[in-house]
Amino acid sequence: MYERSQVKTIAQRIEEADNPLIQVVVGPRQTGKSTMIAQALEYVSTPVHSVSADDVLVPSTAWLQEEWQQARNLQKRTGGQAALIIDEVQKIKAWPNVVKGLWDADQRVHLPLKVVLSGSSSMLIRKGLEDSLKGRFELIRSPHWTYAECRDAFGYSLDDFLFFGGFPGAARFIKDERRWRNYLRDSIIEPTITNDVLEQEEVRKPALMRALLELGSQFSAQELSYTKMLGQLQDAGNTTTLAHYLDLLDKAGMLCALEKYHPKTVRSKKSSPRLMVYDTALMTAESGRARKLLLEDSELRGHLVESAIGAYLLGLAPEHGFSVQWWREGINEVDFVLSDKAHVVAIEVKSGRKKAQGGMAEFLKLYPKAQRVVVGGSAAGVCTVEDFLLGRHNLPWGE
Numbered sequence: 409m410y411e412r413s414q415v416k417t418i419a420q421r422i423e424e425a426d427n428p429l430i431q432v433v434v435g436p437r438q439t440g441k442s443t444m445i446a447q448a449l450e451y452v453s454t455p456v457h458s459v460s461a462d463d464v465l466v467p468s469t470a471w472l473q474e475e476w477q478q479a480r481n482l483q484k485r486t487g488g489q490a491a492l493i494i495d496e497v498q499k500i501k502a503w504p505n506v507v508k509g510l511w512d513a514d515q516r517v518h519l520p521l522k523v524v525l526s527g528s529s530s531m532l533i534r535k536g537l538e539d540s541l542k543g544r545f546e547l548i549r550s551p552h553w554t555y556a557e558c559r560d561a562f563g564y565s566l567d568d569f570l571f572f573g574g575f576p577g578a579a580r581f582i583k584d585e586r587r588w589r590n591y592l593r594d595s596i597i598e599p600t601i602t603n604d605v606l607e608q609e610e611v612r613k614p615a616l617m618r619a620l621l622e623l624g625s626q627f628s629a630q631e632l633s634y635t636k637m638l639g640q641l642q643d644a645g646n647t648t649t650l651a652h653y654l655d656l657l658d659k660a661g662m663l664c665a666l667e668k669y670h671p672k673t674v675r676s677k678k679s680s681p682r683l684m685v686y687d688t689a690l691m692t693a694e695s696g697r698a699r700k701l702l703l704e705d706s707e708l709r710g711h712l713v714e715s716a717i718g719a720y721l722l723g724l725a726p727e728h729g730f731s732v733q734w735w736r737e738g739i740n741e742v743d744f745v746l747s748d749k750a751h752v753v754a755i756e757v758k759s760g761r762k763k764a765q766g767g768m769a770e771f772l773k774l775y776p777k778a779q780r781v782v783v784g785g786s787a788a789g790v791c792t793v794e795d796f797l798l799g800r801h802n803l804p805w806g807e
Contacts, residue, residue, distance in 0.1 A: 410561035411447055417548055418448035422491050422522050428515060433526035434533055435550030436661030438577045438596050441526045442495055455486045458493035467500045476510045479521055489520040498527040504536035511544060529604045531659050551723035552687045555797040566794050570712045571699045573689025585699060592693035605656050617653045624663040624683045625694040629714035633680035661686050669733040669745035682734045684718040691715060710761025713793055714743060717757055720797055728805035740767040751804045752778040758785030
């Protein structure tokens, strides 16, 4: 079975003797978090007590306390460090405060019990961490699978990846597009909206949120002002509502709104967003169009290519600490601008669809210290789309 790089990270964190922090595995649904933990346990010598709230009819705080005590007992019997793994922790009502109390109690007596938490709902877990567990945890991120991972694990070609995206559980259905599309909608998209977003936040118009995801998937890699969104959606409410719903979809790892680059953050916040899916499968599943039609149409393929690169950058950004934005002044445009305190990188994607030329030159006039990266096209020295998605690029943050 294929192992992601995070597997060894999880194993190393469990074995660390001088790190009491809770390890939290987070990421979108169906990216293999539980599988990674199971694989990591094969590498550790630390005694482990592993449980899942999915295995209990009604997981309660009492059940959580009992399982925690079982892990404490295991530590006492073995005499050294032990580990407690709790999967689907978000299904336990009021889990953050209970975990906080139990972990704090262990720290007061210096109990060497390493705790690892994970769950299918990234939003619910992050909310609990932010509310109750500040300063007590580290994140181990499980982003959408990259092209390199899908190529190595499932033998994907670049075209396979552009259409089917990076959901490992759906790979078994790629020979049957209708079945694959139904799996994406029924097992990933709908549960993310229903079980993650709607249970976490008060969403007065669930139908609007679903319509917004569909619209964002259709217009991924394109600028779409909130005013234009209102014109495309029925019963859309107002721009504040749309911005809030986009923020929720962003936290769920489905759709985000890239801001325009400007050194002054306030000006970036006021700009029209460029919509971007976190995985191209969300575009193709929502479109209903056949693979051949999407990939042979230069305009449609161009949006898929740009969205795949955007999704790849969004996956890298949290780990490496850079922001992903875009830039436009008048007709001049740069597809992606990556920045941190030390670097600015302007990325131009030549995807085959028609776009105005000259944006990169104008950007470099304004920001001459920026690094230029061209992806795609036939000019000498450019990085091919395939190489870029495989991590063979010269970004200052590496792979």
